[in-house]
Every structure is written in structure tokens, then in C-alpha cells.
Amino acid sequence: MQKHLFSFPTRRFLSKSIPHDLYDPPFSHSPKLQKTQNKFKQDPPNLPLKSDLPFNFMYSYSETHPSIKPISFRESPKFSPFGPGRLDRKWTGTSAPVQHQVDRNRFEEDRNRVLGAPLEDQEVAELVERYRHSDCSRQINLGKGGVTHNTLDDIHNHWKKAEAVRIKCLGVPTLDMDNICFHLEDKSGGKIIYRNMNILILYRGRHYDPNNRPVIPLMLWKPYAPIYPKLVKNVIEGLTHEKTKELRNMGLNSHPLMKLTRNGVYVNVVERVREALKTEEVVRLDCTHVGTSDCKKIGVKLRDLVPCVPILFKDEQIVLWRGILNQEQPSDL
Numbered sequence: 559m560q561k562h563l564f565s566f567p568t569r570r571f572l573s574k575s576i577p578h579d580l581y582d583p584p585f586s587h588s589p590k591l592q593k594t595q596n597k598f599k600q601d602p603p604n605l606p607l608k609s610d611l612p613f614n615f616m617y618s619y620s621e622t623h624p625s626i627k628p629i630s631f632r633e634s635p636k637f638s639p640f641g642p643g644r645l646d647r648k649w650t651g652t653s654a655p656v657q658h659q660v661d662r663n664r665f666e667e668d669r670n671r672v673l674g675a676p677l678e679d680q681e682v683a684e685l686v687e688r689y690r691h692s693d694c695s696r697q698i699n700l701g702k703g704g705v706t707h708n709t710l711d712d713i714h715n716h717w718k719k720a721e722a723v724r725i726k727c728l729g730v731p732t733l734d735m736d737n738i739c740f741h742l743e744d745k746s747g748g749k750i751i752y753r754n755m756n757i758l759i760l761y762r763g764r765h766y767d768p769n770n771r772p773v774i775p776l777m778l779w780k781p782y783a784p785i786y787p788k789l790v791k792n793v794i795e796g797l798t799h800e801k802t803k804e805l806r807n808m809g810l811n812s813h814p815l816m817k818l819t820r821n822g823v824y825v826n827v828v829e830r831v832r833e834a835l836k837t838e839e840v841v842r843l844d845c846t847h848v849g850t851s852d853c854k855k856i857g858v859k860l861r862d863l864v865p866c867v868p869i870l871f872k873d874e875q876i877v878l879w880r881g882i883l884n885q886e887q888p889s890d891l
Contacts, residue, residue, distance in 0.1 A: 606646040609773040611745075612660035615640075616653040617781055619741045620704035620731055621855070628652065628784030639777045652784060669747045674764030677751065686752045689724045689759050697724040701821065702852060704731040705741040711774045713746050717762040722751070725758040728821045730852055732756050733859045735825055747772075756823045789854060794869055796882055805840055806870045809877030814844035818856070827856075828863045835866060835880040843876040850874065 609615075616622055617639070628651070635651030638644075647654035677685070689696060696716045698709065716723040731738055739750050742760055752759035794802045815834050816827060827843075834841050845853045850871070857868040857876050870877035 605644055607644060607773060607775045608646050609775060611772055611774070612656065612662055612665045613745065614653040614655045615645075615647060615707055615775075617777065618704045618706050619745055620734075620737050621702075622652070624653075626786060628786050630785040632782040632784065639779050639781045640775050641778050645775050651781075672747060672763040672765050672767075673749055677761070682751050685722050685761065686759060689720075689722050690752060690754075690757065694724045696720045696722070697726060700725060700727040700729075700731060700738070702729040702731065702855070705738060705745065707774075707777050710745055711776055713742075713748070713760065714768075714771045714774065717748075717766060717771075718768040720762075722759050722761045725760055727756040727758065728823065730824070730855045730859065732822075732824045733827055733856065734863060755825055789857065790868055790871060794867065794879070802869065805879055806877060809840040809842045809870060809879075810872070810875065812838075812840065812842050814875075815841045817844040817846070818848055820848050820852075824856070828860065831860060831866065831878065832864050835864065835878070839880060840869070841866075841878045841880075843878070845874045845876055848874055 613619075614624075631651045635649060638649035638654070640647075640649070640654065645654060647657055688694075698712050698716070700709070713723055725742070727735065727738055735753070735756070739753065739758065742748065742758070743750060746760065748760045748762050750758055751761045792802075793799050794805075797805070816830060818824065818827070831841055831843075843856070845856065848856075853871055853874055853876055857871060857878070860866060860876075860878060861868055864878070865881070867879045867881050868876065869879045
């Protein structure tokens, strides 16, 4: 009986102490909860995204040859890496082409307007001194993918708070730095004011406005590389089976011209191979630990830049043939 009399007033007291106002200070919502709820109340972006950039969107601009058509795809072309319904361009398996007529002249005029007057020597020297050092916080690393589509967004993000960005290039793209410089300037609209080996400084322009930056839809994943025709045939064109076998054995048994490292700097490889093929019929490059995929990419670039003929990729060794030399006919005196 005493227990019952004691518990009844206690329950009555507790019931009166609970406030009916949910926003009473002891029972108010925490600020963290309010912030998380506000994130979900943000208006979604207008889809599909529309971009006025006058070039076809693709994963890599510097490492892709539009003239070489793939023979097959590893995934269906209907799966766009930009996401379903997020871009007003159709994905073809290798690129997202422009859907409307592009006024290239107007694009060049806008680019020149943003760049403004050319920088003076003193202004260039100040920018180079500020951004050329290895401890620069405004740096973008370019790997074997080269100038990728998402790299353009990274450049504009740096340009929000910095006049220029330092770009460090490594791997296969460094075989052709002219190609890297062209695509950086052409796709971003900036100007390269410094180039030393594999280090570049890309300037945004005098009249760059971060609020009016171009619309660059991001790739949500890396698309699978398509299947291209075979690079090296069993019998090299213009040679017999026996001569092809002889050249391959000669290259494998020869002393390597160079030893390439993984993600190295290959800016001098083209010139050295070109000079060596003036006196040698075949040249071998030791690419141990570089990787089979990178070896083939190196061979393709050397084929076009030297030029030469890749005749063997084996055990991360590249054998290059200088091709059939054109015999000049003596002129009649």
C-alpha cells in the first residue's frame, strides 16, 4: 500500500514536468540535424546539362586518335559515363559529339577577350616564380591518361583562386609534349606561359571570371577502352616471314638503347630513337616494369613521331624497325 501511494505522486510529477512545446531549449533540434536536413532540400540541377564548348567530349583528348576507328566495344555504347540523362549529347562509345552547329570564330573571339593583352616579361617572370616550384599548392598531375575530360574541371577549380596552375606530366604523354600543350590551350582556353621538360604553367587570362566559367559536365566513371585493330601483324608488310623473324631476333639480342621506367619522363626518347635508327636497322627499348599496356602506347606514339615500324612487343621489350629506306636516284649531271 505504501509503495502504491509513493509511485502515484511521482508519476503525476513527471507528467507535469514534460513540456508540451517541442522547441523548448532542452528538447530543441540539434543544429547538426538541421544542416543535414537542409542538404536534402537543395534544388537539383537542371538536367540534362547543356554545354556550349565546341569540341566532342571524350575521356582523353591527348591520348585518343579520332582517325583510328575501333572494331568492337567492351561495353554497350548506350552506357554514357556522364550518367543516364545528365547530358544533352549522345555517347557513341568513344565520345559525346556536339549536337549543334558550332561557331568556332565566336569561340576564338571569346577566348582572346578573356586572355586580354599579352603579358609583359616582368609579369611572366613573377607568375613563373610563384608557380614553378615543386611545393606549389596549385598543381595538377597528368598521368598516362593525358589531358582527360575531368582535368578541365580541375583546371577551372584552381583558376577560381589562382591566376595560373602548375601542371606536371608523367608517363606516356610526355613523349609528345607539343600535343599536351595544344590540347590544354585548346580545351581550357588558357595560355601556357612556361614549359620546362615535363613542367607546364597554364595562365587563365587577364579578364577571367570564375562566375562565367564554361559548363563542364563531369564523367562519373572511366569508360572501358574499345578494341582497336592489331598493332603488330605476324608478317610485317613489305617483308617475308623469314626476314621478319630475323629482324625480331636481331632486335631481342641487341643492346637496349634506353631503359624506360614506370611513369617516367620520356621527353628525349623520340629524338634518341630517331638518331639511332639513322645507323641501326632495329632498336630495342627495355621497358621492364612499365606494363604491357603502356608499352603498346609507347610503340604507337613512336611509330607516328619518329616515324618507325614496331615489329615486336615481348616481355616488356619494344623492338622498332626503321622501315624500308627510299633509295634516292642519282641525278644526271
